[in-house]
Amino acid sequence: MGRLIVISNRVSVPSAAGAAGAQGGLAVALNSALREHGGIWFGWSGQETAEFTGHLDMQRNEDITTATIDLEPQDIDEYYNGYANRTLWPLFHYRIDLTEYDRNFSEGYERVNERFAHSVFPLIEADDLVWVHDYHLLPLGSILRGKGVKNRIGLFLHTPWPPTRLLASLPFHERLVASMLEYDVIGFQTTEWLESFLHYVQKEMGLAVNLDNSIDYKGRRVIARAFPIGIDFAEFTQAAAGEEAQEACQRLKASVRGRKILIGVDRLDYSKGLGERFESFSRFLADHPDMAGRAVLLQIAPPSRGDVASYQQIREDLERKTGHINGAHADFDFVPIRYVNRGYPRSQLAGFYRAAEVGLVTPLRDGMNLVAKEYIAAQDPENPGVLILSQFAGAAIQLKEALLVNPHSVEHVAETIKRALDMPLDERKRRHQRLLASVRDEDVFHWLHQFVGALANDERGHDVAPA
Numbered sequence: 025m026g027r028l029i030v031i032s033n034r035v036s037v038p039s040a041a042g043a044a045g046a047q048g049g050l051a052v053a054l055n056s057a058l059r060e061h062g063g064i065w066f067g068w069s070g071q072e073t074a075e076f077t078g079h080l081d082m083q084r085n086e087d088i089t090t091a092t093i094d095l096e097p098q099d100i101d102e103y104y105n106g107y108a109n110r111t112l113w114p115l116f117h118y119r120i121d122l123t124e125y126d127r128n129f130s131e132g133y134e135r136v137n138e139r140f141a142h143s144v145f146p147l148i149e150a151d152d153l154v155w156v157h158d159y160h161l162l163p164l165g166s167i168l169r170g171k172g173v174k175n176r177i178g179l180f181l182h183t184p185w186p187p188t189r190l191l192a193s194l195p196f197h198e199r200l201v202a203s204m205l206e207y208d209v210i211g212f213q214t215t216e217w218l219e220s221f222l223h224y225v226q227k228e229m230g231l232a233v234n235l236d237n238s239i240d241y242k243g244r245r246v247i248a249r250a251f252p253i254g255i256d257f258a259e260f261t262q263a264a265a266g267e268e269a270q271e272a273c274q275r276l277k278a279s280v281r282g283r284k285i286l287i288g289v290d291r292l293d294y295s296k297g298l299g300e301r302f303e304s305f306s307r308f309l310a311d312h313p314d315m316a317g318r319a320v321l322l323q324i325a326p327p328s329r330g331d332v333a334s335y336q337q338i339r340e341d342l343e344r345k346t347g348h349i350n351g352a353h354a355d356f357d358f359v360p361i362r363y364v365n366r367g368y369p370r371s372q373l374a375g376f377y378r379a380a381e382v383g384l385v386t387p388l389r390d391g392m393n394l395v396a397k398e399y400i401a402a403q404d405p406e407n408p409g410v411l412i413l414s415q416f417a418g419a420a421i422q423l424k425e426a427l428l429v430n431p432h433s434v435e436h437v438a439e440t441i442k443r444a445l446d447m448p449l450d451e452r453k454r455r456h457q458r459l460l461a462s463v464r465d466e467d468v469f470h471w472l473h474q475f476v477g478a479l480a481n482d483e484r485g486h487d488v489a490p491a
């Protein structure tokens with residue numbers, strides 16, 4: 025099997041982020057992939073340059089070769105803060121009320137995808153497998169095809185795929201989706217997003233979908249499949265058992281002096297349902313006066329995409345809401361919501377998860393959600409906490425033994441918090457055992473092998489004769 029050429033918007037290797045680096049799920053997964061297969065990780069450095077040159081900065085870190093480019097401020101505005109995060113991200117998370125349709129954004133998006141293709145092209149050798157990631161780079165495969173790349177090229181989308189009727193609101197949506205059909209494999213987190221995509225190609229493009237969910241398009245066969253992403257289970261359980269995690273767990277427990285702990289860990293993003301979560305916790309406190317002063321919600325929410333107005337707005341809303349709820353329920357020695365706008369090293373995070381009796385993962389829409397899986401992996405199997413999980417997270421399809429909730433229903437979530445805190449040990453253990461098996465068996469390596477296997481498999485993805 026050839027090398028992997030992994031392409032994502034940003035490149036992030038652990039040593040570059042530091043031992044305490046706050047790495048997201050995508051970065052952890054791609055690091056594992058490249059260590060195993062060898063290859064190159066290509067993307068934006070995160071740096072600005074006055075004029076784009078296409079110069080590649082090649083580095084070798086922790087057995088991984090990275091190749092990065094710098095982008096112009098206008099690229100960052102129009103491609104990253106613009107089309108990616110003000111158009112596609114909200115649209116793919118069903119928020120057309122927040123979706124901005126701006127001609128400059130789409131032009132910037134195409135320009136930067138061209139720039140990515142131009143810079144990565146010379147790195148691609150004959151047998152390499154090219155693996156493109158996420159909504160920032162949907163047309164990249166077709167641009168590479170235009171440059172004559174014959175290699176197998178796959179795309180994995182980390183976000184949901186929206187319903188056809190929502191996607192139809194995007195100008196030039198047909199062109200965007202048609203460009204995706206130049207990939208050999210298109211991967212989604214769940215069958216729900218896969219079905220949405222297949223619905224689109226049938227209804228909007230009039231294409232037939234084969235029984236194995238492949239699509240024949242312009243003489244080629246494209247495979248569309250669900251590949252649910254997982255966590256590095258071995259690494260995370262090891263971190264949870266380590267000294268730093270234990271210390272973090274003890275410190276957090278000592279600080280709440282016998283109160284129950286509920287934990288949330290999310291990038292500060294409107295898709296994560298933080299406002300609804302805080303309201304639900306407040307409702308729980310109001311509905312159960314006997315719990316007054318006996319439960320604390322620790323919400324870790326490192327800010328993200330701070331240059332985008334909707335993110336500034338959600339940040340202000342949450343500050344106001346937290347102040348309001350704390351004002352109503354606090355006492356001289358107690359604050360119900362600890363709302364923390366910073367990141368912690370993964371080892372400490374693992375300790376915090378373990379200290380918490382309840383994991384609150386209530387996004388309004390989420391491609392998968394790795395925090396739910398990390399919470400399960402970090403529990404003490406002899407005395408595990410309870411996971412409350414949104415039915416709208418991709419993870420809900422696998423994690424059926426969690427307490428599944430509708431995050432929009434403040435009453436339902438409030439009642440479920442009570443149920444979780446009252447759950448007897450044998451039920452907690454029974455649920456946790458099943459959840460743990462799923463998180464362990466469908467880990468990041470499983471995801472990686474499934475995707476790369478499908479990408480490398482020439483037999484299933486062979487060219488078909490033009491119709």
Ligand code: GDG
Binds near residue numbers: 044047291373395398
């Ligand atoms: C996208 C999709 C999909 C968070 N705070 C800290 C920290 N984190 C880590 C978590 C977790 C990761 O960031 C977040 O992953 P999620 O999956 O929950 O969410 P997104 O960032 O939205 O990720 C999502 C994912 O891609 C992978 O495909 O599951 O649906 O939206 O690993 O632990 N890490 C550290 N400190 C923090 O304070 N170290």
